[in-house]
Amino acid sequence: MISQTEENYLKAIxxxxxxxxxxASTNAISTAMSTxxxxxxxxxxxxxxxxxxxxxxxxxxxxxxxxGRLATLLIRKxxxxxxxxxxxxxxxxxxxxxxxxxxEHIQDDELxxxxxxxxxxxxxxxxxxxxxxxAGNFAVRSQMPLSEMRAGECGVVxxxxxHSTAFLQYLDRQMLNLGARIEVIEVFEFDDSIKxxxxxxxxxxxxxxxSQNLFIKKI
Amino acid sequence: MISQTEENYLKAIxxxxxxxxxxASTNAISTAMSTxxxxxxxxxxxxxxxxxxxxxxxxxxxxxxxxGRLATLLIRKxxxxxxxxxxxxxxxxxxxxxxxxxxEHIQDDELxxxxxxxxxxxxxxxxxxxxxxxAGNFAVRSQMPLSEMRAGECGVVxxxxxHSTAFLQYLDRQMLNLGARIEVIEVFEFDDSIKxxxxxxxxxxxxxxxSQNLFIKKI
DNA sequence: TTAATATTTTAGACTTATCTAAAAACATTT
DNA sequence: AAATGTTTTTAGATAAGTCTAAAATATTAA
Numbered sequence: 001m002i003s004q005t006e007e008n009y010l011k012a013i014x015x016x017x018x019x020x021x022x023x024a025s026t027n028a029i030s031t032a033m034s035t036x037x038x039x040x041x042x043x044x045x046x047x048x049x050x051x052x053x054x055x056x057x058x059x060x061x062x063x064x065x066x067x068g069r070l071a072t073l074l075i076r077k078x079x080x081x082x083x084x085x086x087x088x089x090x091x092x093x094x095x096x097x098x099x100x101x102x103x104e105h106i107q108d109d110e111l112x113x114x115x116x117x118x119x120x121x122x123x124x125x126x127x128x129x130x131x132x133x134x135a136g137n138f139a140v141r142s143q144m145p146l147s148e149m150r151a152g153e154c155g156v157v158x159x160x161x162x163h164s165t166a167f168l169q170y171l172d173r174q175m176l177n178l179g180a181r182i183e184v185i186e187v188f189e190f191d192d193s194i195k196x197x198x199x200x201x202x203x204x205x206x207x208x209x210x211s212q213n214l215f216i217k218k219i
Numbered sequence: 220m221i222s223q224t225e226e227n228y229l230k231a232i233x234x235x236x237x238x239x240x241x242x243a244s245t246n247a248i249s250t251a252m253s254t255x256x257x258x259x260x261x262x263x264x265x266x267x268x269x270x271x272x273x274x275x276x277x278x279x280x281x282x283x284x285x286x287g288r289l290a291t292l293l294i295r296k297x298x299x300x301x302x303x304x305x306x307x308x309x310x311x312x313x314x315x316x317x318x319x320x321x322x323e324h325i326q327d328d329e330l331x332x333x334x335x336x337x338x339x340x341x342x343x344x345x346x347x348x349x350x351x352x353x354a355g356n357f358a359v360r361s362q363m364p365l366s367e368m369r370a371g372e373c374g375v376v377x378x379x380x381x382h383s384t385a386f387l388q389y390l391d392r393q394m395l396n397l398g399a400r401i402e403v404i405e406v407f408e409f410d411d412s413i414k415x416x417x418x419x420x421x422x423x424x425x426x427x428x429x430s431q432n433l434f435i436k437k438i
Numbered sequence: 439t440t441a442a443t444a445t446t447t448t449a450g451a452c453t454t455a456t457c458t459a460a461a462a463a464c465a466t467t468t
Numbered sequence: 469a470a471a472t473g474t475t476t477t478t479a480g481a482t483a484a485g486t487c488t489a490a491a492a493t494a495t496t497a498a
Contacts, residue, residue, distance in 0.1 A: 035485090038447070091333075224456095
């Protein structure tokens with residue numbers, strides 16, 4: 001049996017190794033988990049005895065196959081719950097994360113599979129992040145940051161890089177939701193801000209900070 | 220903050236005091252929780268320092284107002300989750316209990332209120348047990364055990380006394396589900412078994428064990 | 439390459455929730 | 469009322485998860 005805390009560590013290690021492309025350092029984990037570095041060392045040892053991580057003193061950790069499988073399952077649960085919270089209960093996309101953090105620890109594979117079916121087998125969560133299937137495979141999505149698009153190109157908003165509440169609420173206010181159609185009108189070299197036409201209607205200028213964090217699928 | 224374990228103790232104490240009509244003994248709690256009596260004593264002390272139970276050495280415990288409020292909220296969450304699992308995810312009424320035991324500990328009042336609305340403000344769970352409202356008030360249901368009905372009387376199945384898997388599966392096989400219409404054809408004094416007409420169609424004989432555990436609302 | 443700095447690990451302690459075994463308190467029966 | 473039996477509490481241990489402070493190990497800079 002694996003505890004909720006152990007699961008959270010696995011997920012943190014998964015995210016760090018994904019992001020950094022190398023083993024997760026004690027410090028990085030301690031930052032991610034908001035715990036003392038000493039606690040991380042303790043937990044790493046525990047996870048190593050359970051064969052969920054590969055660990056060598058002072059070398060950082062990586063997930064084993066089984067550790068990776070569990071982390072992926074957690075992400076699957078998290079994202080399926082997020083879809084439920086947003087689509088069925090009407091939560092905003094910046095509100096559902098915390099609740100999903102709790103719900104993802106419910107131990108029942110059958111439940112999450114039924115949930116997935118009930119929701120119509122969604123492939124992406126409300127932030128556009130892919131939902132792994134029960135075997136752990138992620139759907140691939142052809143996407144690019146808005147910042148890499150040229151004037152005249154068209155696309156659909158399919159996801160976000162940054163997940164902060166502030167950013168998500170900003171997007172909501174600008175109507176830049178998942179599925180919004182955009183056309184790049186002009187790129188201002190001066191500050192890399194971009195002028196868009198939104199859903200064929202209104203015009204909008206977004207900063208480079210925004211364009212770097214918004215994923216678009218070209219059409 | 221209250222832990223999952225503490226919540227489970229509160230619920231156990233609530234059920235015992237309801238059932239017995241008096242304070243819950245250490246032994247009764249230890250049986251209900253499947254823990255050693257010594258652990259119960261420890262926990263009772265902890266709950267007492269949090270003012271969730273009234274406790275005097277060797278006198279058993281009762282819930283304080285706040286303890287009762289929390290226990291009722293747990294029951295509310297449990298039953299709302301059960302409705303969701305059965306109605307939306309297609310779980311059978313004997314399958315949903317265990318999962319609801321886990322889900323009821325999700326800490327978010329807003330969530331359960333949204334869930335309730337999403338489910339159409341149900342007043343009873345899949346076993347016919349009343350769902351307390353957010354203020355802790357239970358709907359009252361005029362019901363009687365089938366065993367107290369006389370030949371010729373008609374009613375609707377509205378709940379069960381016993382919640383065992385075996386009993387619920389038996390009822391499923393006999394089509395004696397919540398909402399089923401029954402008419403008492405004959406009561407056999409010999410063994411108190413009862414002959415019914417089910418939904419105006421088929422005839423059925425049930426034992427006294429069954430009739431004592433099935434709640435009917437007369438019509 | 440040594441000194442300064444940063445990271446990681448060890449050591450020891452605390453809390454929660456559990457256990458067993460023994461002692462104390464309460465209840466029952468003769 | 470004493471003896472027996474049951475229930476409850478105390479005492480002492482254990483495991484998970486956390487902490488702080490100090491020691492050990494890496495890394496970076498002079």
